[in-house]
Structures are given as structure tokens and as C-alpha cells.
Amino acid sequence: MIDTHSHIYLPQFRDDLKDVLDRASESGVKSILMPAIDFDSLARMDELSHPRIEFRKMAGIHPCDVGKSLSGKLAGQDGFEDKLHKLAASPDIIAVGETGLDYYWSDEHVSAQRRSFRQHCSVAKALNKPVVIHNRNSTADMLDIIEDEQDGRLYGVWHCFNGTPEEGRRALDSGLYLGIGGVITFKNAGVDRVVADLPLDKLLLETDAPYLAPVPKRGKRNEPSYMRYTARKLAGVKNAGFDDIDRITTNNAQTLFRLDEAG
Template sequence: MIDTHSHIYLPKFDEDRAEVNRRAAEAGVKAIFMPAIDFDSLGQMNKLSHSEIDFYKMAGIHPCDVESLPDDFEEQLFGLCSKEDIYGVGETGLDYYWSTDHVEEQKRSLRLHCKVAKQVQKPIIIHNRESTDDVLDILEEEQDGSLTGIWHCFNGTAEEGRRAIGFGFHIGIGGVVTFKNGGVDTTVAQLPLEKMVLETDAPYLSPTPKRGKRNEPAFMKYTAQKLADIFDLSLEEIDTKTTETAKRLFGI
């Protein structure tokens, strides 16, 4: 399995990161992709290693960290994302849940991330919270045939999911698909499995039956099993299909 979205580098894992990684490897996780929160995230990512897991870095600024972008932001972002050891751009996107004080700057940031992603030809990771229409409109406007990426923590409608897939995006399936009464499982069932990848968003959004606890990559097996149940496939088939999709998307 490949965890396409994990903040395993955050301080919440400092005390037991080795054990967390060991459990991930035992659960079948072979690779972990790490989206950045800000430019300082890369320094934290560089400290990670584990003999049985490959770690892949991404660079960007989370929308909740966007207030005012420096004049040289695009130049800085391009400089980081063009490096060979950076495999994706983000996470970026829009978040209207925590604050709507900096909406225009969030939109500007998202567009700049899209521009850089197209320049470096790497996937972009999209965060979306209570901002679906604006996110999809911007991504569709920015799509020139070369933009690709993941709608992280998908919880939209089937129509919204099909729209994103239609202009080249993949759907990140995380713990919310396991939540009772959430309805995400019903929506996911209406979308093509070949456009889905697995993720955790660790340390956030733990799947059932670990809901309420700190999330970690090993818990992705519960999400994978839920996806297997939805599509009436074996866990091995889900692992294989989502892993192949992630490898193609990130070029590994």
C-alpha cells in the first residue's frame, strides 16, 4: 500500500516515530508521501528514514497558513518543487472553515501552486474545506491538459467527484469513507476505482475503528478494507489497484 498523504514528520510523532513506522511496515505500507504545511516542513521531512518504507517529499503552503504571500513566493515555490527529490506540489487549496479573512490570497496561492505544478510537471495536492465550488472552478480554469493531482480527503458529491475526474484529477480516499452516516462510502461507490488512491492525513482523521485516536499510516488498512467492501473486491486487489495508480501519478 501507498499512503499518498501523511504528515508523519510533525512533532506529534516525535516520541514514537520509529514504532509508528514499524507498525506501518507491518501493515503493508511500502511508501509514504508527505505534503508540506509550509516551507519549514521540508526540514522536518529530511529527518525521516526507515529501512522498509520509502518517504517522498512535497513542497507547498497549506491554505490555512496563507495570509499574505511574499513577493518572491512563486520563485521560492518553483525553486523547491523543481528539485529532483520533491514529488508533488502542496498541499494547497482553499479552506473557508477556519477563516474567510484571506480568501483572495488563498485563491492567489492556489493559482500559483497550479502554475508551478504545470511548470515542473508534478501532481498537485488539493485541500478543500467548505470551498468546493471555488476549488473546482479554479482547477478547471487552470487546466491546460498538463495539470494533474489529488483531491485530498474527498468528501464531495458524486457529481463533484466526476467533475474533478473529468478534468484530470484523482480522488484521495481517507478515513472519512469509514465514518458511519457520513455518506462518503455511498458517493465513492459511484466513482471509478481506477481514479482513487489511499491516504491517511495522519495524524488527523483516523478511520473507524480508531476514530478519535491519533491517526497513523498503519490505520490505512481499515480504509483499504472499506474500499474493498464497497467494490466487492479483495483487500489485495484494492492494494494493487490503488498502489499502481499512485505510482503512475507520482512517477515512481
């Protein structure tokens, strides 16, 4: 299995990181893809190692962190896009993000979030790398921007998908895959019902660790080994075997992120 969205480098794992990674390996996780929150994330990612797990890095600024700077350039401001392009152009960076919009925590910097999101999309297109999208309470604007930026070159993933069937199909039509995490196991979230009607060849497995742990671990710190609960739920939703879900979502991740080509 490939955990396509995990913040395993965050301080929440500092005290027991080896045990967390051992459990991930034992549960069948072979690769962990790490979206950045800010540019300090990359140095922490470089500290990770495990004999049986491959780590892959992304570069970007989370929408809740648009006020943080790279060499004095704030996300959403002039000059930031060039800085991001130079960083994301590195062969060991497999994607641009995470970026996107978040109107839940704050609506004070909406214009800066939108501009930053467009800058990330521009860099992703220029580098022919996928864009990894965070979306919270901002679906209409997020999809509008993706459709506006789509010129045949934009592709990526709507991480932590929790939209309606119509929003899901609109995202797929716009060149996005859908990241399926622990929310699919939440009883009243409704994600399972939506995902049942969406194509399996466009779905990815993820944890968003340390956040959004699936049932039966809901409310606890999430970790990559818990992805097996999400995979089992998805198998039930799709009336498929666990091994089929593992194989298909792994292939989807390899295709989207071009893992066989990445440096």
C-alpha cells in the same frame, strides 16, 4: 500499500516515531508520501528514515498557512511563485502541495488563498508535477479554479475527497484523482456511497495522519498503519478483495506521482 498523504513528520509522532513506522511496515505500508504544510516541513521530512519504508516529499503552503513566508515572500504575493518553483524543481520533490482552499477555519484570507492556489497550480504545470489539493467548505471555488487553470497540463489529487457524485465526476473530468481516507469509514459521512459509483482506477489511499483516523480508531491520533481499515472499507464498497484494492491503488499512486521516475 502507499500512504499518499501523511504528515508523519509532525510533532505528534516525536515520542514514538519508530514504533509508528514499525507498525506501518508490518501492516503493509511500503511508501509514505508527505505533503508540506509550510517550508519548514521539508527539513523535518529529511530527518525521517526506516529500513523498510520509502519517504517522498512535496513542497507547498497549506491554505491555512498562506501568511507564512519563504525568504520573505508570502504565499499569494508577488515573488512567491518564483520561490516555490525553485524549491519544487528539486528532483526529490514529487508534487506541489498541499495547497487549495479552506473556508472552514477562516474566511479572512480568501483572496490570498485563491491566489496562492493558482500559484501552486502554475508551478505544478511548469514542472510537470501533480498538485495536491486541500479543500474544506470551498468545493465550488476549488473546482472553478482547477477548471480555469486546466490547459492540458494540470493534474493532481483532491485529497480527503468528500464531495457529491457530481463533484467527484467534475474533478475526474478536470484531471484529478481522488484521495480516499478515514472519512469513508464514518457512518454518516456518505463518502462510501459516493465512491461506490466512481472509478477505482482514479482512487488513492491516504491517512492524513495524524488527523481523521478511520473507524475503529476514530478520535485517536491517526497513523499510516491504520490505512488498512480504509482499504478494507473500500474493498467492501467496491466488492473487491483487499489485495486487489492494494494493487490497484498502489498502481494509481505510482502513476500519478511517477514514483518510478522520481529522484
